[in-house]
Amino acid sequence: MTLEIDKISKHFGNVYANNNVSLSIDSGEIHGLLGENGAGKSTLVKILSGFFEKEAGEIRLDGQLLDLSSPKDSINCGIGILHQEPMVFLPFSVLDNFLIGSTDQFLAPRKQALKQLQEICNKFDFELDPDAPVSLLTIGQRQQLEIARLLWLDPKVLIFDEPTNAISPVQREKLFTTIRQLAADGMLVIFVSHKLDEIAAICDSVTVLRKGEVAGSKELPCPESELIALMFGKLFPSKEIETPQKGGIQLTVSNLKSIEDRESIEVANFEIRQSEIVGIAGIEGAGQRTFLRAIAGRNSPESGTIISGRNLLDGTNYHQRLEKGLYYMPADRLGEGLISELTITEHIALVENKKRNQIIDWEMSYLRATELISHFQIQGTPESKAESLSGGNQQRLMFALMPTDADTILLEHPTRGLDIESADWIWNQLLDMRSDDCSIIFSSSDFEELLSYSDKIIVCFAGRIVGEFEKSEFNPAHIASLMSGSQI
Amino acid sequence: MTYLKKMFVSNMSVMSAFCAITISLMLAILLLWFSGAPPIETGKLLLEGSLGNATRLSDTSMVWVPLALASASLIITFAAGLWNIGVEGQIIVGAIFASFVAREFDAPAPLLWGAMIMAGALGGMFWGGLTGLLRIKGKVNEIFGGLGLTFVATGIVIYLVIGPWKRAGIASTSGTAPFDSKAWFPTIMDLRVSPLAILLALAGLWLVYYLLKQSKFGLQLRATGINAIAASRLGVRTERNLMLAFLLGGVLAGIAGTVQVGAMHHKLVPSISGGYGYLAILVVLLGNYKSFRSGLISFFFAMIAVGSIQWQLRLDLHSSLGGVTQGILVLVVLVVMAIFTQYQRNQRI
Numbered sequence: 001m002t003l004e005i006d007k008i009s010k011h012f013g014n015v016y017a018n019n020n021v022s023l024s025i026d027s028g029e030i031h032g033l034l035g036e037n038g039a040g041k042s043t044l045v046k047i048l049s050g051f052f053e054k055e056a057g058e059i060r061l062d063g064q065l066l067d068l069s070s071p072k073d074s075i076n077c078g079i080g081i082l083h084q085e086p087m088v089f090l091p092f093s094v095l096d097n098f099l100i101g102s103t104d105q106f107l108a109p110r111k112q113a114l115k116q117l118q119e120i121c122n123k124f125d126f127e128l129d130p131d132a133p134v135s136l137l138t139i140g141q142r143q144q145l146e147i148a149r150l151l152w153l154d155p156k157v158l159i160f161d162e163p164t165n166a167i168s169p170v171q172r173e174k175l176f177t178t179i180r181q182l183a184a185d186g187m188l189v190i191f192v193s194h195k196l197d198e199i200a201a202i203c204d205s206v207t208v209l210r211k212g213e214v215a216g217s218k219e220l221p222c223p224e225s226e227l228i229a230l231m232f233g234k235l236f237p238s239k240e241i242e243t244p245q246k247g248g249i250q251l252t253v254s255n256l257k258s259i260e261d262r263e264s265i266e267v268a269n270f271e272i273r274q275s276e277i278v279g280i281a282g283i284e285g286a287g288q289r290t291f292l293r294a295i296a297g298r299n300s301p302e303s304g305t306i307i308s309g310r311n312l313l314d315g316t317n318y319h320q321r322l323e324k325g326l327y328y329m330p331a332d333r334l335g336e337g338l339i340s341e342l343t344i345t346e347h348i349a350l351v352e353n354k355k356r357n358q359i360i361d362w363e364m365s366y367l368r369a370t371e372l373i374s375h376f377q378i379q380g381t382p383e384s385k386a387e388s389l390s391g392g393n394q395q396r397l398m399f400a401l402m403p404t405d406a407d408t409i410l411l412e413h414p415t416r417g418l419d420i421e422s423a424d425w426i427w428n429q430l431l432d433m434r435s436d437d438c439s440i441i442f443s444s445s446d447f448e449e450l451l452s453y454s455d456k457i458i459v460c461f462a463g464r465i466v467g468e469f470e471k472s473e474f475n476p477a478h479i480a481s482l483m484s485g486s487q488i
Numbered sequence: 489m490t491y492l493k494k495m496f497v498s499n500m501s502v503m504s505a506f507c508a509i510t511i512s513l514m515l516a517i518l519l520l521w522f523s524g525a526p527p528i529e530t531g532k533l534l535l536e537g538s539l540g541n542a543t544r545l546s547d548t549s550m551v552w553v554p555l556a557l558a559s560a561s562l563i564i565t566f567a568a569g570l571w572n573i574g575v576e577g578q579i580i581v582g583a584i585f586a587s588f589v590a591r592e593f594d595a596p597a598p599l600l601w602g603a604m605i606m607a608g609a610l611g612g613m614f615w616g617g618l619t620g621l622l623r624i625k626g627k628v629n630e631i632f633g634g635l636g637l638t639f640v641a642t643g644i645v646i647y648l649v650i651g652p653w654k655r656a657g658i659a660s661t662s663g664t665a666p667f668d669s670k671a672w673f674p675t676i677m678d679l680r681v682s683p684l685a686i687l688l689a690l691a692g693l694w695l696v697y698y699l700l701k702q703s704k705f706g707l708q709l710r711a712t713g714i715n716a717i718a719a720s721r722l723g724v725r726t727e728r729n730l731m732l733a734f735l736l737g738g739v740l741a742g743i744a745g746t747v748q749v750g751a752m753h754h755k756l757v758p759s760i761s762g763g764y765g766y767l768a769i770l771v772v773l774l775g776n777y778k779s780f781r782s783g784l785i786s787f788f789f790a791m792i793a794v795g796s797i798q799w800q801l802r803l804d805l806h807s808s809l810g811g812v813t814q815g816i817l818v819l820v821v822l823v824v825m826a827i828f829t830q831y832q833r834n835q836r837i
Contacts, residue, residue, distance in 0.1 A: 298721075322723055336718050339711045350707055351722055358704050401722065 001027040001062050003157055003188055008057035010043055013390040014419050016212040017043040021057070023207045023214065027156070027188040030179060032203035032220070034193060036231055036284055036445040038416050040212040041192050045161050049081045050074035061156065080155035084162045086142035088134045095130040098149050113152075120148045124178050140171030147178065158182060159190045164198060176202050194284050196224050196484055224484035225477065228283070229447070232483075235476035237451040241431065243471065246455070247274025250439040251295070251408055256304030258294040264463040265290040267304070272439045272456075274407075277430070279454030280443040281479055286460040288443040289331075292410045295441070296328035297321040308408060327402050331412035333394040340387035344380060344397060345369040351401050372400040377425065392422030399429055409433065411442040415449060427453060447476060461485050503828070512820035516813045525805050537798030538791035546681035550752060551790035553682075553689040554579065557744035558768035559775070559782040560692040561612075561737040565630075566777050567700055568733040569713030574619045574634020575741045576765025577641035578612040582742025583749045584645060585611030587664070587756040590671035590749065591653065597670045601684065604671065605746050612742020613735050615641065620734030624727050630734075638765075646758050653756065663757035673751035682751040689747075689783075692740050697779035699736075709733055741765065770818040776825075789814055 008021045018040045025031040035041050046052040048059070050071040059066045066077045074081075088097050098117050099108045114130055121128050126144040134142060143163060150158065160179065164172050179202060183189050193199055199206050200220060208215045208230035215230040229235055253270040265287035272278050280288040293299045295306060297318035306313040311324050318328075330336040338347065349365040369382035376396045380389050389397065395418060402409075414430070415423035430440055430453070444450050450457055451474055459467035459482045467482040469475070517527040538548045558575050565572035586608035593603060615637055622633035650659040673682040700706035708729050711719040716726045748760050771789055775782030796810025 318720065319723060319725060328721065330721065334718075335715075336721055339714050339718050339722070341714050342711060346707060346711075347722070349704070350711055350719075350724065359702055360704055360707060362702075 001156060001186075001188060004058075004060040004063075005044070005048075006058045006060065008044065008047060008059070009055050010047060010052060011055065015391065015417055016040075018047070018054075019212045021209070021212070021214055023217065025188055025190065028183055028186050029205060030183045030189045030191055030203045032191050032193065032199040032206035033209065034196070034199050034206050034227060034231060035209035035215075036194055038413075038445075039194075039209040039231070041194075041209055042161075043212075044209070045081065045159060045192055048074065048079055048157075048159060075153060075155075078154070078156035079159065080150035080153060080157065081159045081161060082143065082146055082150065082163055084165055086139065086146045088137075088142050088145060090135045091133065093131050093133055094128050094137070094145055097134050097145055098130070098152070100149075116152050117148060120151055124148075124181060138167075138171070140167045140174065143167065143171075143175065144178075155187075157188045157190065159192065161192045162194070163191075164193070164195070172198075196227060196283060199227070200224060223481075224486060225481035228480040228483050229476075231283070232281075232445060232447040232450075232480070234448045235451075235480070236448075237474075238448050239452045241453060243455055244275050244435060246276050247437055250274045250276070250309065252305075252307045253295065254305050256291075256294060256301055256306065258290050258299055258301035258304070260290045260293060260299040263287060263290045265294065265460070266464055267291060268465075270458070270465070272408075272441060274437045274439055275434050277434055277440045277442070277453055277455050279450040279457045280441065280460055281447075281450050281457055282443070282460030282483055284445070286483070287463040288460045289412060290463075291460070292328065292412060292441065292443060295408075296326055296410050298328060322403070325403075325405055325407040327406040327409050329395075329398050329402075329409070329411045329414065331416060333391065333398065334387060337398050338386040338394055338401075341385055343369075343383050343385050344373065344378070345382040347386065347397065347401060348372065351403075376400045392418045392425075395422065395426060399426070406433075407438050409438055409440045411440070413444055414442050416445065423449075447480075451476060459483055507828075508821035508824035509817075511824065512817045515816050515820060519812065519816065520805075520809065523805060523809065525799070525803050525809075530799060530803065530805075533798040533802055534792065534795035536795070538795035542679060544794060546676070546679040548787070548790045548794045549686060550680050550682070551793050552787050553685045553747050553751070554744040554762065554764045555768055555771060555786040555790060556689040556783050557692045557740050557747070558764045559771045559786050560689075560696045560779060561740035561744070562768050562772045563696050563777055563779055563782060564699070564709070564740070565733050565737040566772060567706065567713055568709045568730055569716075570623075570730065570733060571631050572616070572619065572634055572734070572737055573631050573769070574615065574637050574765075575737065575768060576761050576763070577634065577638030578615040578738045578741035579745040579748065579761040579765050580638070580641040580645050581615040582608035582612035582738075582745025583756060583760040584641075584648065584745075585614075585742065586746040587648075587653075587667070587749050590667040591664075594668075594670075597674075600671050601673060601750065604750050605688070605743060608742045608746030608749075609739040610742065612738040612740070612745060614738065616734045616736075616738020616741065617731070619738075620731045623734070624730055642758075645756065645760060649756060649758055661758050663753065663755045666755045667749075669754075671750065672754050673747070675751070680752070682747075685747045685751045688743055692743065693779045693783045696740070700779075705729070705732065767814070770814060774818055774821050 003025045005021060005023050008018050009016065010018045021044060033041050043052060047054045050068040050073050053069060059068060061077065068074045068077065089100065095114060095117065099113050117130055126148060128141060128145055163175060179189055191203055203220050205217065205219050207217045208227060210231060210233055218227065249271050251272045253267055256267040258265055263285050282288045290299065294301045297316065308324055308326060313321055334340050345366050348369045349360045352365065352368065366382050373380065373382065376399055378393045378396045380393055386394060386397065414426055434440055455471050457469045457474065457479060458465050459479055461483060462485060467479065520530050521527055537544060539545050558579060561575050562572060586604040589604045589607040593600065595603065619630050619633045619637055622628040623630045649664055650661060653664045655665045673684050675682050708724045711724055712726045712729050720726045744764060745760065749756055767789060771782050771785050775785045792810045792814055796807050799805040799809060800807040
């Protein structure tokens, strides 16, 4: 049996989430779908599960065209999906959960279901008590229940969507055993992940997505640095950027140790000069986010010292650092960057003339918004709400809101999900700021961006900085191998 | 056609309010009909009963005052994204503090009124602040904190009424001894209406309107209510703002309590809050979190509350039908507004 995904496209705004995505998978094979956040994995999974409707392309199973316009269609076509968080109904028992969605009969065939559940449990060595309430199960067990439930629907394709995010290493091993067993029985398995080591551990072959497109496919095993190269794109800079004369030390970090959302970072020593741009390379979760947020004061480090200019930042909070000239721009533009339901004018009024006036001069804010909209080339009006702007324009608005005295700018994925024009515009802004003696630290999942704009690249892996390169020493292959954790 | 459509979409909120009120009035009339009341007669009685003469109009406006103040209090906390259910308790504590001043202090009347208002505001602020502390420092959801504190406040008021502040000789749940008449808010002739109370309600509504529309604090509060994490990134001190919202909400509720003892009952009674804290939630939902509209709706609700007394007297209908009518109104408006919002969203896509 073969699943063919043929030239699937889907776009949001002016950005393609999936652009001509094609892949073909045979049954009995475990096929990995690898890519950073925003690469288009979730969109593809949602199209396969009937949550999103594709705009172009075809999906065929054994040559037969599938019409997936609702989740029910997808189930009927034999596609089963194990979601990131197991979708279980907590107060119900294991058996009740097993029955949900499995039957259209008015009276649930409990006896038959019980028998089936026990058979599946025996076969895969699951430990599930049919009468236990699901709320008492571990996440790993809930996953097993979900797998059992999916299997009862007799699927031909099983998709595991980032299944290891919430489970322990032991449970992970158990899950992998189950997946291998399923594939050995002839199931067609798709394993979606942004974690390189897992893909390498379990998949027979892998397709790498990048910016909504298929970056390439590989038979496994293959060197992990090759996969990183596919995930992070072109291994050479696209632009020659002139490096101005660097100034004195702007920011020093020493012996920093911090953890946030299970992502940790330890940095013995890091410094950045005025007019310097430092890029942080690393696969998602390697610690770059926690590092940037620790400098910005968005999390509280366990230990360490951060000095900005002449100011010791230890013990100061985010707002004090903001006043000292540090500006942090998160990747999640509507989650943490802007207030979705406020207009551009309201955003301006919110950040303008901080202390002076407690009464807002709306007319002035409106004029200021008009000025900034034309200066930052935002497609929108002073009355546009942040949520109505496209990603690129949201990013421009975040630049417009930056205090003019900011001298250290911390950015997460400054151009992720943006069209080329917006991305170029943003880097022109950043380069201008650098000419005005700003220091810039950014994380990115794009080699081209890292290699083009950085004066220095540091590489994060598993919560540590494992490499540091000046522009003259950039060696993309070396950087890629450090990112994968292998030593050269 | 497209022009019509545009008109329709742009006047959505007006349209939806109009539809909602029409539908809910029709439903209310149907309901009254089924309970054996002639619809036109009931409507007429409601109007006459609430606005028919000076006494009734003055009664209605004195129901309006605490309801409007409680609504103003809720608008501030709703703006910050808080469900400040504890307004009821804040009204009670405001009433207790004001009663304390009225009972214990002797001063020329205007000074005494001023002191009572200050004390009531302080009491409400204290209780609102406690809810805020529980929420901000203790991570206790303000709904539970507020409800819990309302129970405590109810307990305290009953204790005071039948305990330390009981009437000489008898302990009765009918209330404490009346205050010295100096502590009674002045009224127009021998009507119940107190211009001072009306003024306080108008000032409260205006203050909330002005703060949310014109002040930096109001904008920061709204930003915090929508997305506290993003607001904090943009430089807003979110915890301080939430606390201020609780305190200010408490002040307004506390003044409502003051009016209840100073202008209505002239003593402390166990049911001093009159359920206005809860009713105000409906008012504010219906008024779409806007001061002016909530002020009008408060008045409409006050009309139903006062006017429906006539239903009982004249038509032998149960007076709870007034409450049922209010409930239907709110439900229908919420449903219609949800449908319109959904429609608008579909239009955008």
